[in-house]
Amino acid sequence: MSDSLLPSAPSLDEPLEILEACHGRIESQLQTLARLLDHLPQHGADTQARQAATAVLRYFNTAGNNHHADEEENLFPLLRLRAGDQPRTEALIAELLHDHEQMTVARTIVLAQLERVTGGDAAALLRADVESMSAIYRAHIAHENTELLPLAARVLTPDDQQNLSRAMTARRE
Numbered sequence: 001m002s003d004s005l006l007p008s009a010p011s012l013d014e015p016l017e018i019l020e021a022c023h024g025r026i027e028s029q030l031q032t033l034a035r036l037l038d039h040l041p042q043h044g045a046d047t048q049a050r051q052a053a054t055a056v057l058r059y060f061n062t063a064g065n066n067h068h069a070d071e072e073e074n075l076f077p078l079l080r081l082r083a084g085d086q087p088r089t090e091a092l093i094a095e096l097l098h099d100h101e102q103m104t105v106a107r108t109i110v111l112a113q114l115e116r117v118t119g120g121d122a123a124a125l126l127r128a129d130v131e132s133m134s135a136i137y138r139a140h141i142a143h144e145n146t147e148l149l150p151l152a153a154r155v156l157t158p159d160d161q162q163n164l165s166r167a168m169t170a171r172r173e
Contacts, residue, residue, distance in 0.1 A: 013162075013165055014165075015070075015075075015161055015164040015165045015168055016149055016152055016153055016156075016161070016164075018168065019067065019070060019071070019075070019144070019149065020145060020149055022063065022067045023141045023144065023145060025059070025063065026064070026067075026137055026141065027138075027141070029055075029056050029059050029060065030133075030134045030137060030138070032052055032055065032056055033056060033110070033125075033130045033133075033134065034130065034134070035052070036049060036052050036053065036056075036117070036125060037125060037127050037130055039052075040117070040122045040123075040125060041122070044122040045117050045118075045119075045120045045121060045122040045124075049117060049122070050117065050118050050120070053114040053115075053117040053118045053125075054118055056111075056114055057111055057114050057115065057118070060107055060111060061111070064107070066168075066171050066172060068100050068103075069171060070164075070167070070168050070171065071096070071100075071148075072097065072100065073167070074163075074164050074167040074168070075148075075152060075164060076093050076096075076097075078152075078156055078160050078163070078164060079093065079148075079151065079152060079155065079156075080093065081160075082155040082156060082157070082160065083151060083155045089151070092147055092148060092151070095143070096140070096143065096144065096148060099136070099139075099140040099143070100140075102136050103133075103136055103137060103140060106129070106132055106133035106136050106137075107133060109129050109133070110125075110129050110130055110133045113125045113126060113129065
Protein backbone atom coordinates (compact mmCIF):
# COMPACT_ATOMS: atom_id res chain seq x y z
CA MET A 1 0.00 0.00 0.00
CA SER A 2 1.25 3.45 -0.88
CA ASP A 3 1.85 6.12 1.74
CA SER A 4 0.67 8.82 -0.64
CA LEU A 5 -2.27 10.97 0.41
CA LEU A 6 -3.27 11.30 -3.22
CA PRO A 7 -5.22 8.55 -4.93
CA SER A 8 -3.19 6.70 -7.51
CA ALA A 9 -4.45 6.45 -11.04
CA PRO A 10 -4.88 2.94 -12.39
CA SER A 11 -2.33 1.81 -14.93
CA LEU A 12 -3.16 0.53 -18.38
CA ASP A 13 -2.43 -2.91 -16.93
CA GLU A 14 -5.79 -2.53 -15.19
CA PRO A 15 -8.16 -1.96 -18.11
CA LEU A 16 -11.44 -2.20 -16.21
CA GLU A 17 -10.18 0.23 -13.60
CA ILE A 18 -9.07 2.59 -16.38
CA LEU A 19 -12.57 2.52 -17.87
CA GLU A 20 -14.11 3.28 -14.49
CA ALA A 21 -11.60 6.07 -13.80
CA CYS A 22 -12.49 7.55 -17.18
CA HIS A 23 -16.07 7.81 -15.96
CA GLY A 24 -14.82 10.01 -13.13
CA ARG A 25 -12.97 12.21 -15.59
CA ILE A 26 -16.09 12.52 -17.74
CA GLU A 27 -18.02 13.65 -14.67
CA SER A 28 -15.35 16.30 -14.07
CA GLN A 29 -15.84 17.56 -17.63
CA LEU A 30 -19.61 17.69 -17.14
CA GLN A 31 -19.08 19.72 -13.98
CA THR A 32 -16.80 22.08 -15.90
CA LEU A 33 -19.56 22.54 -18.47
CA ALA A 34 -22.05 23.38 -15.71
CA ARG A 35 -19.66 25.94 -14.22
CA LEU A 36 -19.07 27.39 -17.68
CA LEU A 37 -22.82 27.86 -18.14
CA ASP A 38 -22.87 29.98 -14.98
CA HIS A 39 -19.66 31.83 -15.84
CA LEU A 40 -20.47 32.95 -19.38
CA PRO A 41 -23.43 35.28 -18.65
CA GLN A 42 -21.47 37.13 -15.97
CA HIS A 43 -17.99 37.25 -17.48
CA GLY A 44 -18.46 36.55 -21.17
CA ALA A 45 -16.06 34.39 -23.17
CA ASP A 46 -13.08 35.63 -21.20
CA THR A 47 -9.74 33.85 -20.96
CA GLN A 48 -11.00 31.51 -18.23
CA ALA A 49 -14.07 30.55 -20.24
CA ARG A 50 -12.06 29.95 -23.40
CA GLN A 51 -9.53 27.83 -21.49
CA ALA A 52 -12.30 25.75 -19.91
CA ALA A 53 -14.00 25.28 -23.28
CA THR A 54 -10.70 24.25 -24.86
CA ALA A 55 -10.01 21.73 -22.09
CA VAL A 56 -13.45 20.12 -22.44
CA LEU A 57 -13.06 19.99 -26.23
CA ARG A 58 -9.64 18.37 -25.92
CA TYR A 59 -10.92 15.77 -23.48
CA PHE A 60 -13.94 14.70 -25.50
CA ASN A 61 -12.05 14.75 -28.80
CA THR A 62 -9.31 12.45 -27.49
CA ALA A 63 -9.95 10.47 -24.32
CA GLY A 64 -13.70 10.41 -24.83
CA ASN A 65 -13.33 8.90 -28.29
CA ASN A 66 -10.78 6.39 -27.03
CA HIS A 67 -13.13 5.29 -24.27
CA HIS A 68 -15.92 4.36 -26.67
CA ALA A 69 -13.49 2.60 -28.99
CA ASP A 70 -12.11 0.62 -26.03
CA GLU A 71 -15.59 -0.64 -25.33
CA GLU A 72 -16.97 -1.11 -28.83
CA GLU A 73 -13.89 -2.58 -30.50
CA ASN A 74 -12.40 -4.56 -27.64
CA LEU A 75 -14.50 -4.98 -24.49
CA PHE A 76 -17.86 -5.79 -26.08
CA PRO A 77 -16.43 -8.53 -28.35
CA LEU A 78 -14.69 -10.09 -25.33
CA LEU A 79 -17.95 -10.03 -23.37
CA ARG A 80 -19.77 -11.68 -26.25
CA LEU A 81 -17.08 -14.36 -26.30
CA ARG A 82 -17.14 -15.01 -22.55
CA ALA A 83 -20.78 -14.32 -21.66
CA GLY A 84 -22.65 -14.33 -24.96
CA ASP A 85 -24.74 -17.26 -23.79
CA GLN A 86 -26.08 -15.24 -20.85
CA PRO A 87 -29.38 -13.66 -21.90
CA ARG A 88 -28.60 -10.25 -20.46
CA THR A 89 -25.22 -9.82 -22.19
CA GLU A 90 -26.42 -9.03 -25.72
CA ALA A 91 -29.24 -6.83 -24.45
CA LEU A 92 -26.79 -4.90 -22.27
CA ILE A 93 -24.37 -4.38 -25.15
CA ALA A 94 -27.23 -3.25 -27.42
CA GLU A 95 -28.40 -0.76 -24.78
CA LEU A 96 -24.89 0.63 -24.33
CA LEU A 97 -24.33 0.94 -28.09
CA HIS A 98 -27.61 2.83 -28.36
CA ASP A 99 -26.42 5.10 -25.55
CA HIS A 100 -23.17 5.69 -27.44
CA GLU A 101 -25.16 6.86 -30.47
CA GLN A 102 -27.21 9.27 -28.34
CA MET A 103 -24.07 10.48 -26.60
CA THR A 104 -22.36 11.15 -29.93
CA VAL A 105 -25.27 13.29 -31.13
CA ALA A 106 -25.46 15.26 -27.87
CA ARG A 107 -21.67 15.64 -27.67
CA THR A 108 -21.44 16.88 -31.28
CA ILE A 109 -23.94 19.64 -30.54
CA VAL A 110 -22.21 20.77 -27.34
CA LEU A 111 -18.70 20.57 -28.79
CA ALA A 112 -19.75 22.77 -31.72
CA GLN A 113 -21.02 25.30 -29.20
CA LEU A 114 -17.76 25.11 -27.25
CA GLU A 115 -15.82 25.83 -30.44
CA ARG A 116 -17.79 29.05 -30.73
CA VAL A 117 -17.04 29.90 -27.09
CA THR A 118 -13.31 29.51 -27.80
CA GLY A 119 -13.81 32.06 -30.56
CA GLY A 120 -15.36 34.54 -28.14
CA ASP A 121 -19.11 33.83 -28.47
CA ALA A 122 -20.38 33.95 -24.88
CA ALA A 123 -23.95 33.10 -25.92
CA ALA A 124 -23.06 29.95 -27.87
CA LEU A 125 -23.30 27.39 -25.05
CA LEU A 126 -26.93 26.46 -24.50
CA ARG A 127 -28.05 25.21 -21.08
CA ALA A 128 -30.64 22.80 -22.51
CA ASP A 129 -28.02 21.11 -24.68
CA VAL A 130 -25.47 20.82 -21.86
CA GLU A 131 -28.10 19.46 -19.48
CA SER A 132 -29.29 16.94 -22.07
CA MET A 133 -25.75 15.76 -22.76
CA SER A 134 -24.98 15.55 -19.05
CA ALA A 135 -28.11 13.51 -18.32
CA ILE A 136 -27.36 11.05 -21.12
CA TYR A 137 -23.75 10.64 -19.99
CA ARG A 138 -24.61 10.25 -16.31
CA ALA A 139 -27.25 7.60 -16.95
CA HIS A 140 -24.85 5.74 -19.22
CA ILE A 141 -22.01 5.87 -16.71
CA ALA A 142 -24.28 4.55 -13.96
CA HIS A 143 -25.35 1.72 -16.28
CA GLU A 144 -21.76 0.79 -17.04
CA ASN A 145 -20.57 1.06 -13.45
CA THR A 146 -23.40 -1.06 -12.06
CA GLU A 147 -23.77 -3.63 -14.82
CA LEU A 148 -21.09 -3.64 -17.52
CA LEU A 149 -17.92 -3.41 -15.44
CA PRO A 150 -19.06 -5.93 -12.80
CA LEU A 151 -19.95 -8.37 -15.60
CA ALA A 152 -16.56 -7.86 -17.22
CA ALA A 153 -14.79 -8.38 -13.89
CA ARG A 154 -16.65 -11.68 -13.44
CA VAL A 155 -16.20 -13.19 -16.88
CA LEU A 156 -12.98 -11.89 -18.41
CA THR A 157 -9.94 -14.07 -17.96
CA PRO A 158 -6.53 -12.64 -17.05
CA ASP A 159 -5.50 -13.14 -20.70
CA ASP A 160 -8.61 -11.26 -21.85
CA GLN A 161 -7.76 -8.37 -19.56
CA GLN A 162 -4.16 -8.37 -20.80
CA ASN A 163 -5.37 -8.29 -24.42
CA LEU A 164 -7.77 -5.47 -23.57
CA SER A 165 -4.92 -3.61 -21.89
CA ARG A 166 -2.69 -4.00 -24.96
CA ALA A 167 -5.41 -2.71 -27.27
CA MET A 168 -6.09 0.28 -25.03
CA THR A 169 -2.38 1.08 -24.82
CA ALA A 170 -1.96 0.88 -28.60
CA ARG A 171 -4.94 3.19 -29.11
CA ARG A 172 -3.30 5.83 -26.94
CA GLU A 173 0.16 5.72 -28.57
